[in-house]
Amino acid sequence: MQSRRADLTSASWRKSSYSNSDGGNCVEVADCLPGVVPVRDSKQPESSAVIFGTSAWSAFISDVR
Numbered sequence: 001m002q003s004r005r006a007d008l009t010s011a012s013w014r015k016s017s018y019s020n021s022d023g024g025n026c027v028e029v030a031d032c033l034p035g036v037v038p039v040r041d042s043k044q045p046e047s048s049a050v051i052f053g054t055s056a057w058s059a060f061i062s063d064v065r
Helices: 054-064
Strands: 013-015 027-030 036-041 050-053
Antiparallel strands (some): 013 027
């Protein structure tokens, strides 16, 4: 996880495919930002996002699959 800040004002967020309309535990991810992958709680989009480096995010996704 990286400690730097990213400008997320123009980020395009996508909700996890596991999200549903029942308000379960959901995350959103913003793609296409150079070098970082922000992740946030879809139920509280105004709160801070956790920023991962792209290599750390890729490793996480690879391990999850």
